[in-house]
Every structure is written in structure tokens, then in C-alpha cells.
Amino acid sequence: MRENICKYIDAHRDNELDVSWFVLEADGNGLYQPHKLNRHQLILVSEGSGFFDFDNTKIPFSVGSLVFGFKGETFLPQPDGSCKYMYIRFIGPRADELFKRFNITAAARAFSGFDGLVPLWSESLSRADEQTIDLAAESMLLYAFSRLAGNITEHNTLISKIIEISESHFTDPTLSVTTIANSLGYNPKYVSHVFKKKTGVGYSEYLKTLRIKYAVTLFDHGIESVKNVALLSGFTDPLYFSTLFKKSLGVSPKEYRKKDKT
Numbered sequence: 001m002r003e004n005i006c007k008y009i010d011a012h013r014d015n016e017l018d019v020s021w022f023v024l025e026a027d028g029n030g031l032y033q034p035h036k037l038n039r040h041q042l043i044l045v046s047e048g049s050g051f052f053d054f055d056n057t058k059i060p061f062s063v064g065s066l067v068f069g070f071k072g073e074t075f076l077p078q079p080d081g082s083c084k085y086m087y088i089r090f091i092g093p094r095a096d097e098l099f100k101r102f103n104i105t106a107a108a109r110a111f112s113g114f115d116g117l118v119p120l121w122s123e124s125l126s127r128a129d130e131q132t133i134d135l136a137a138e139s140m141l142l143y144a145f146s147r148l149a150g151n152i153t154e155h156n157t158l159i160s161k162i163i164e165i166s167e168s169h170f171t172d173p174t175l176s177v178t179t180i181a182n183s184l185g186y187n188p189k190y191v192s193h194v195f196k197k198k199t200g201v202g203y204s205e206y207l208k209t210l211r212i213k214y215a216v217t218l219f220d221h222g223i224e225s226v227k228n229v230a231l232l233s234g235f236t237d238p239l240y241f242s243t244l245f246k247k248s249l250g251v252s253p254k255e256y257r258k259k260d261k262t
Contacts, residue, residue, distance in 0.1 A: 021089035022125055022137035025077075034076040039089040041069035042141060046118045048083025052076075054106070064115035066144060068104055086121050088141045098145055108197070111151060117144060158184070159198050162191065170210040171234045177203040211235060212248045219257055226253045
């Protein structure tokens with residue numbers, strides 16, 4: 001049973017930000033077809049999970065996901081089952097400026113944790129009529145951007161805290177994304193997701209890099225025991241440390257020490 005709501009804005013009063021559609025997509029059977037976007041599209045998921053396919057790139061979604069599609073992309077929803085999502089279509093110079101301001105690109109288009117917008121969007125869409133739909137759609141779009149700004153600020157603050165803790169305690173062998181998340185009051189999966197999204201590298205790889213760099217400085221300062229350097233750098237297994245060291249530098253710890261003496 002379809003419960004779709006589609007409200008089209010035919011009078012564009014602002015050439016800087018042209019908002020043309022405000023839609024609730026609620027196809028319980030998941031009968032979706034690929035189509036090319038003729039405008040940018042901001043999607044807010046209110047029910048279900050799955051993937052949004054943009055030009056054969058699959059973006060996972062769940063309730064509270066906020067996802068951007070861009071003009072010219074071929075878009076295909078691929079829900080796991082029934083799902084509901086709302087979207088606003090828009091275009092214009094101001095839209096492009098907002099994308100640049102918040103670094104929204106094809107590689108950084110999906111955001112989570114926006115469940116709080118769902119009731120607001122739903123009410124705004126259902127209440128809007130021909131006289132107010134343009135105001136409703138534009139206000140929801142801009143409010144989403146403003147919330148996104150807060151989300152980005154939170155992420156940046158979180159990343160700063162993670163890096164600060166890591167640089168101070170990386171020699172502690174118990175340090176991990178889980179211990180950091182617990183100390184900051186966050187879910188470990190959330191912290192891991194945010195860290196990789198903002199830095200481009202997983203936390204475990206980042207931590208290994210910190211420890212290997214420190215191990216190099218210890219060797220450079222005259223400590224010759226591979227076991228001692230491993231333990232002082234935060235590794236509990238000297239053999240694993242040696243394997244990782246060679247993978248990172250191209251030589252084993254012993255070879256590095258000999259090279260340093262020549």
C-alpha cells in the first residue's frame with residue numbers, strides 16, 4: 001500500500017536556491033526504478049535500511065540517515081525491505097556554496113544520527129499547502145544544513161579528543177578505540193566510524209603508525225633490544241611488532257639497527 005506524498009513547487013522565487021520538490025517516498029513493496037537526478041537531492045530516512053545506489057556506488061542507510069544525491073547521477077534505492085524516506089530536490093548557486101562550506105562531495109555525502117529531523121520534516125510536509133510548500137521545503141533544507149554544521153563541529157571536537165588521548169597514551173598496550181570511546185561516553189562503533197570518515201584511516205592503523213614512529217625514535221636513540229622497544233612502544237608481542245615494523249619501513253628492526261650504524 002502506497003502512502004506517498006509528493007508536493008511540487010511551481011513558483012520559484014529565489015534563483016539562488018531553487019527548491020522544487022518535497023516528497024515522502026513510502027513504497028512498501030520496494031518497487032523502485034533507477035532514474036537520473038535532474039537536481040540535487042537531500043534524503044532523510046524515516047524507516048528501514050538498505051543502500052542508495054548513486055552511479056553504481058552503494059551508500060548504506062538506516063533510520064536517521066541524511067544522504068545527498070547530486071544532479072546528473074543515476075539514483076536507485078535498494079532497501080532491505082519496506083522503507084520510508086523523505087527528500088527535497090533543489091539546485092542553484094547557493095546550493096553549490098553550501099556544498100563547499102560543509103565539504104559535501106560524492107565521497108562525503110552520507111551522515112547519521114538525524115532521527116530528530118524526522119518528525120519535523122513529516123509534519124512540515126503534511127501541513128504544507130500550495131501557498132506554503134516553498135517555504136516549508138526551503139526551511140527544512142536549510143535547517144538540515146544548520147544541523148549538519150553542528151554535527152560536523154561535534155565530529156571535529158571528537159577527533160581532536162581522540163588524537164589528544166592517543167598521542168598521550170599510545171604506549172599503553174590496552175589503548176584502543178573501545179577504551180577511548182568508553183572514556184568519552186560514546187559508542188565504540190560510532191567513534192570508529194567518525195574517525196575513519198574524518199581522517200581517511202581506521203583507528204587501529206593510526207595507532208599502529210604512532211607506535212611504529214615511536215619505535216623508530218627509540219632505535220635512533222640507542223635502544224637495541226627489539227623486545228624492549230616493542231614493549232616501550234605499546235606492543236605486547238615482539239614478533240608481531242617486528243612483522244609490522246618491516247611492513248611499514250621495508251626492513252626488519254634488526255636490519256634497521258644495522259643500517260643505522262653504517
